Amino acid sequence: MAETTFTFRLVTPQRLLLEAPVTALQAPGSEGYLGVLAHHAPLITSLRPGRLEVRDEEGKRSFYAVSGGFLEVSGNRATVLADAAEVAGAIDVERAKSALQRAQQRLQNDGAGGDEPIDRERAMRALERAKNRLAAAISERA
């Protein structure tokens, strides 16, 4: 049987977060989540903020929160170029929750008079990011 693992690299502008053989990868493509197994056809796609899941040789799953970027697959090697990425295990669930609440509140209060108008797009992105981090953190602990 052909080998079932491929090399996966997760890099951000700040550092190389992971470089390891994996058996499966699930990434948040801009057109929807997509899975990659060994010997996948060459592919380049952009990513949106979401949860990245990798499965290592023993079938153990681990999660990362990524905030957009690119995925390149070629020659039995997959690389995620992320703007920012975090190991899900390192995310503080409580803090992620409160960040999510803050983002929701800010969006709700907007337009209801009171405070000065907010940058809606930025607030939406913050909300998206908070949701995404929380989801990754929860999957890791499940």
Place this chain on the structure above:
Amino acid sequence: MATLRDIRRRIRSVASTAQITKTMEMVSAAKLRRAQTAVESARPYGEQLREVLGNLANASGEIMHPAFARRDVKRRAIVHVTSDRGLCGAFNVNLNKMVEGIVREASVPTSMVLIGKKGYDYFRRRKATILASNTSMGGVASWKFAEEMSRTLAERFEAGEIDEVDLVYTHFKSALNRTIVVEPYLPMGRTATGPAVSRDYLYEPSPEVILERLVPYVLAMRLYMAMAESAASEHGARMVAMGSATKNANEMIQNLTLHMNRTRQATITRELVEIVAGAEALK
């Protein structure tokens, strides 16, 4: 001739200077290590990004993205990366002089983006056209700033306000070795492709859309790398400068100590002679 007290005072002052430069050397060594790690850990991302861009360029044949558009150069811009702080030898001096030369010889008006206080002060005094500046990086590259600045530049370029942008910074080779680099930044070159591996990629969505999204990253990354390289070079330069300052100070202390001992010996001898002479006279 200096009195004993004067010499002692000078030795003390030089010694305290030596202590300061010694400390600065060690601080720079620590910062250098950190900056060096930052440069090295950013490299995989940069390389991969370039590879993807190269593949994309090969695949899509004609690149229609505005960031690649070449046109007659009527207005140029230079991104000039220096340090915020001094006391790092000739690091900024050479850089400033070289860029000034480039600006003077340019046949078209050149505006400047000044990253680093030293470059900013230099060109502000010379009344250069300053497009943007940042004087509070503190010797650390910031991804956020690189992202924003590269976006501004790309917008101006695409709007036709600038026809060409060059990037000038110090490339980090080692703590002792660095070179000044002048790189074309915009328009983007098509030749940045590595080995021409023309695999048939699947693109999701289309190559055009991916290119559209990729270009800002490539631009931001290049600016970030320039800043990271410059930061590492700065700390290396300061470490070396402070090391030699410490060495010079110690040498000076040695000479002064020698001088002091001679003076002291001379005084003692003179006093002895006086005493003996006095005793002789009393006989």
